[in-house]
Amino acid sequence: MALQIYNSLTRQKEEFVPLHGDHVGIYVCGPTVYGPAHVGHAKSYVSFDVVVRYLRFLGYKVRYVQNITDVGHLTDDADEGEDKIIRKARFDRVHPMELVESYTRGYFQDMDALQVARPDIIPRASAHIPEQITQIEQLIAAGHAYVVNGSVYFSVDSDPDYGKLSGRRVEDQEEGARVAVNPEKRNPADFALWKRAEPAHILQWPSPWGAGYPGWHIECSAMSIKYLGQPFDIHGGGLENKFPHHEAEIAQAEGASDNTPFAHYWMHNNMVTVNGVKMGKSLGNFTTIQDAFKMVEPLALRFFVLSTHYRSSTDFSPGALEGAQRGYSRLVSAVRLVKQKLGTARTEGDIPTEVAALLDATRQRFRAAMDDDFNTASAIAELFDFSRETNTLLNAAALPNRATVAALDGLYADLAGAVLGLLPDDAGAGGSAALLAVTDGLVNYLIELRQEARKNKKWAQADAIRNRLKDLGVVLEDGAQGTGWRLADS
Known part of the structure; x- marks a missing residue:
């Protein structure tokens, strides 16, 4: 489509x-x-x-x-x-x-x-x-505008x-309904193109009609x-x-x-509302972006915005924002798992047919959602469905080969990152950032040192490496295919 x-x-x-x-x-x-x-x-x-x-x-x-x-x-x-x-x-x-x-x-x-x-x-x-x-x-x-006393009106x-x-006809606009009637205007619905400025007005420019400033x-x-x-x-x-x-x-x-x-x-x-009323400075019911950042991380606020269609109203409350933080954390956890597995995947090979089909179907459904008037809410739902599938795949006994995990990582980078902007910039389109690569290399080096210590029956040294990594938030997972790692859930 x-x-x-x-x-x-x-x-x-x-x-x-x-x-x-x-x-x-x-x-x-x-x-x-x-x-x-x-x-x-x-x-x-x-x-x-x-x-x-x-x-x-x-x-x-x-x-x-x-x-x-x-x-x-x-x-x-x-x-x-x-x-x-x-x-x-x-x-x-x-x-x-x-x-x-x-x-x-x-x-x-x-x-x-x-x-x-x-x-x-x-x-x-x-x-x-x-x-x-x-x-x-x-x-x-x-002939669309006229000058009166140094001001110009359309x-x-x-x-x-x-x-x-807007579908609003001039004859439907009641005289004086919005503001006091301006006697300079031929029709109360006429609007200012240029406004005459009094001498003390601090923002003014010369014009063919005298000193003034533009209409909005x-x-x-x-x-x-x-x-x-x-x-x-x-x-x-x-x-x-x-x-x-x-x-x-x-x-x-x-x-x-x-x-x-x-x-x-x-x-x-559409607008952001508070209890059904438009959020705005003039109404005094607004929450600044900086205040929202005190409740949730910035990209969780972005997730909150994109969780509803742009043409739908979005009702704001601290509870709704907290819910967005939980949803965003789920998505980020899925991406993090892929990147961690990418660091530990060592085997080579082709992407299995069923995984290739999953990737293709997810991209197609995501594209269909976005092609339907930028429906970000549906696009995010597709990413969550994909996350459930990838979590099952990555937590299976046999770790997928590197090409498979890289393909999963690439999809997140393209759709969640490049299109929706929900991944940090350092996750970048197309794969892990340099910092992640360095981190992965250092953790795997420590895993190799631990394995060497275990091989030489230096149990205290092996335990010390595991415990120190745990203190840093890195959990080691020993399995039949070797030792992998992941960040602690917290």
Whole structure:
């Protein structure tokens, strides 16, 4: 089955067909950096990290762009209120750009811990003001925007397709329902492309309409097109951004380009909830990623995110997180067992037919799950089924040959590691890391010394080696085919 993606724009699953051969462009709305990242951010960026990983696993050449919003995101997420960054900077008594640097560093530290690969391009809104001004000028020239007192607004009445992503019609939007009516607007649903800045406003730039700063929506339109062209393949983001942010992006990009399509596929991850209510900073019910790391290890939080489909809501609780830690530990234990057996497997030979069939079937079922709109929950279930089979195989009386164990290790490295990102980087795709190889060599050297001691009836020396390894968490297992080792269950 070919990869199917649920397209929020058409509200159906569609076969993924890139616009430019094997090259794929994807843009995901990045964070507004005025506070620490929380578990809701983890869901979005882990989910899209897997999308990018899987596309690359399939052989596509992906350019992944994710922005940093460092200006223009107002407190009501529309056109009124105060810039979130300026408000927080005033509270903390720091310069807004100092605040941005601090929280941007923290965001990427959290993403690194979650093993979210860095995007190929990470543009900042404040560094792309000229591109935004150019697009605004194009919209004015096309009759889609108007200037009032130094501010510029997009006219939703000029775009008959406005609302096609969210399904919300302009006439259904009650005047004043979200914010106080702005008398500068011709229609209350019009949104700001550029906002006039008062002289004391700390973040402002010169423009053809006077000193000001960009609206939140125009930033993503301008940056995505600059680096991916128009149209590009995939635009992603949180479900909460479908309206008004993504709706406005489409209107701006297509209005400024004589209705050239903006993005081919739209993907939206669902929200993390707490007792059924969306997790968010404004609601005060959020758990930061750093606080979650105090409850479980980082990759267990990643496992928690991927245990539900990206389009399903994920209800957060300490109990659910602890359950994810137990599930993740089971998976890691299975991988660890394979790597330990890889270190002790000495016999050569071909992979048995039944093992080859197991490997092939697992890969096919895993691919089928991921091809079904990146169904990571089903993909993880396939890995657990595979783990049960491999545990039986590796704990049998006769240890499989090295080629067989290496094939098991390779499957975990590809699927659990390269695609899902659930294995530490030092486990790498394609086999054990250098550190594991050194550890294996040292342990096997000590096993040889112990065997030599036993052969010479130096029982105290042999016992001392066993006990010292046990103290270090290494358990020796004597059997008919020699002595193997494994890490203690703890």
